[in-house]
Amino acid sequence: MSQQLEFEKQLNIQKTNIPGLLVVDLPVHGDNRGWFKENWQRAKMTALGLPDLGPVQNNISFNAEAGVTRGIHAEPWDKYISVGAGRIFGAWVDLREGNTFGQVFTTEVDPSRAIFVPRGVGNSFQALEDNTVYTYLVNDHWSAEAQSQYTFLNLGDPTVNIPWPVPLDKASLSDKDKVHSELADVVPMKPKKIFVAGGNGQLGRALQHILHDAEYVDRDTFDISDPASYEGRNWKQYDTIINAAAYTAVDTAETTEGREQAWNANATAVQQLARIAAQNDITLVHISSDYVFDGTKTPHTEDESFSPLSVYGQSKAAGDIAASLVRKHYILRTSWVVGEGKNFINTMRGLAEKDVTPSVVNDQIGRLTFTSDLAAGIKHLMDTQPEYGTYNLTNDGDVVSWADIAKLVYEHVGKAANMVTGVSTEQYYTGKENIAPRPLNSELALDKIKASGFKPRDWRQALDEYMQSLDKESL
16 A cells, blocks of 8 residues: 555545646545545535536556556546556646646546546546556547547647656657657647527527537427437537527417427427437526416516416426426526517517507516527526526516517607507407417516526616617618
């Protein structure tokens, strides 16, 4: 047993100068027989901030002599490294695309220490004792496709200048490790991909403005409700799935054909996305709706029980349940969405320009949600990674009716607000068939999303800026 082995450490996790590379101090319990340790303990370690590795394979390297040196290899998966016997000098180099490319961290590792190595960070070590047993967990299986994404760095690269205890000319290296590229010639490993369903919808187009490298699909290129669509794609190379797709024809969903389409898009499709996300440890971001509630409470909080009034609301609630079963999920519940393309604001603006005097419901209240703010909120959650779960996200500000918003649009166009007549929902839909019941109160509490650090714009400010952008487009 190494004399450097420290017994009875407290479990502790330390950050390093390489983002995501973590040092784990492990408690080791020894007596006259030897020692025991919990090498990987998911509950305790994740509670202290270690990523939930989700290991699928355990590898062991036996190193017969001091001076055996291996690396520097960066694979497209995470690794959790430890020592079963002996001692190593470990060296890690950030080979990921970004401003920390080339950063180096070194430390000695014995059985009382472990290292979490994130995907794309080059890993290497040198045995400091004979009969050193080096072991590591990984969260993906080897494949030819995965191997094609490996990134290598020469062990003796003078740019990173790793201070190997045993000089490399006296160390034991494989022939392959002797000829890897130096840092200037290394192609950095790109981050995992983002998959966006509903890429051509209002939210999808807003996401395209801020998530430039994401992969966008729509129903013509990828049927998210069909299990066959998911075959043949390496989902391990995706970090996040954003489901911006939905069936939103609320009234048509009350018909026989529409009911099937609504459930297929809003429930079955989410079930398929959730299955893929759960199997591949992908974060699922799913967009929900105020229609999962009956509108009797004010405001609606994230933990309120479902009480949908319509087929559309029922299908969205079913989708929420499917998404919530994914360990890493964000469900964003929103209302009254406005973005590029056909929407309530554009409709009212067109009517105002034609001097139409519309009747608009005045007993449904809520706040607008502009897709630019919704997209920004999604990016915020992806970047900061607060607690997984459901978050309400609309624009901020006072709660008003659809008629109030229509009057503001008319005033912006230069028309009198009294051209808009407020009527009840019952009056508005009298004599019409297949009309879905609406929640009268769509106000969503925003305390949780604000506590995460995201501050939505006031909807009045957002509406004014949106109207100004429409004015510029019409010039």
